[in-house]
Amino acid sequence: MTSNDLHLRKGSTAGAQYVVDIDPKRAGWTHSSLRIVELEPGGTHIFTTGDSEWIVLPLEGGCTVRTEGNEFQLLGRESVFGGASDFAYAPRDARVQIASGAGGRFALAGAKCERRLPARYGPAPEVSVEVRGSGNCSRRVRNFASADSFDCDKLIAVEVITPGGNWSSYPPHKHDEHRPGEESELEEIYYFEIDGPNGFGYQRVFPSREGGTDVLAEVRSGDAVLVPDGWHGPSIAQPGHDMYYLNVMSGPGETREWRICFHPAHLESTEGYR
Numbered sequence: 001m002t003s004n005d006l007h008l009r010k011g012s013t014a015g016a017q018y019v020v021d022i023d024p025k026r027a028g029w030t031h032s033s034l035r036i037v038e039l040e041p042g043g044t045h046i047f048t049t050g051d052s053e054w055i056v057l058p059l060e061g062g063c064t065v066r067t068e069g070n071e072f073q074l075l076g077r078e079s080v081f082g083g084a085s086d087f088a089y090a091p092r093d094a095r096v097q098i099a100s101g102a103g104g105r106f107a108l109a110g111a112k113c114e115r116r117l118p119a120r121y122g123p124a125p126e127v128s129v130e131v132r133g134s135g136n137c138s139r140r141v142r143n144f145a146s147a148d149s150f151d152c153d154k155l156i157a158v159e160v161i162t163p164g165g166n167w168s169s170y171p172p173h174k175h176d177e178h179r180p181g182e183e184s185e186l187e188e189i190y191y192f193e194i195d196g197p198n199g200f201g202y203q204r205v206f207p208s209r210e211g212g213t214d215v216l217a218e219v220r221s222g223d224a225v226l227v228p229d230g231w232h233g234p235s236i237a238q239p240g241h242d243m244y245y246l247n248v249m250s251g252p253g254e255t256r257e258w259r260i261c262f263h264p265a266h267l268e269s270t271e272g273y274r
Helices: none
Strands: 018-023 032-039 043-048 051-067 070-077 088-089 095-100 104-112 120-122 126-130 139-145 156-160 187-193 201-206 215-219 224-227 231-237 244-251
Touching: 018 224, 032 043, 032 051, 032 095, 032 187, 032 244, 043 215, 051 139, 095 104, 104 244, 156 224, 156 231, 187 201, 187 215, 201 224, 215 224, 231 244
Parallel strands: none
Antiparallel strands: 018 032, 032 104, 043 095, 051 070, 051 088, 051 095, 051 104, 088 120, 126 139, 139 156, 156 244, 187 224, 187 244, 201 215, 201 231
């Protein structure tokens, strides 16, 4: 793939139902998916999960999620910069209805999976918020569906808020090889929103192998960057404009785990920033 195939600008994957629609076929890989649906007040969206598990995550507004005989009321939030949100998990081979009285935008983070787990509600107060790094490399990570915080078969998903002027996803790291106990193989989607009008950020991905992924993207609200392989980071926020990104990850490994390898050339100089 070229860098143009990996930096997906706002609207480039939009279709009749979704303003963002990235499935494994579009991404050129096997597991990870991301959709974003916008609902008008009183709007409803229905989808079938197929061979993937999905998390419905409000980005703006609240909704009701109905699936498997359950009804989950998601209070949501005013924006992604307003704190963690509650969310709902839907298993594979299910029918899901999302309804929103006031309207809003909702992310559907998905992963092709094998096990069929029960539908569940994830309360916002139970989302672990971690401050990672220090100084101008500090950022807030919302571990709503990290590998050790919420049970899924394959899906791993977190949110990151990078304050304006700061770097995150730093030092550069990778997870493109299966090395038991050291590194897991994960496909990753970065979906970005920038606080304030005309805000932007930068995302770097560079090769970990000959012919590997090489991207330097200026990202704006609604953009996504695909990371099939390679060292990724930093993610850089424009001064005065906080940057949000949603990470959606999954892969072929038998064990659902997030194990990363930091770039050895950056380890000593970034002590304390990780």
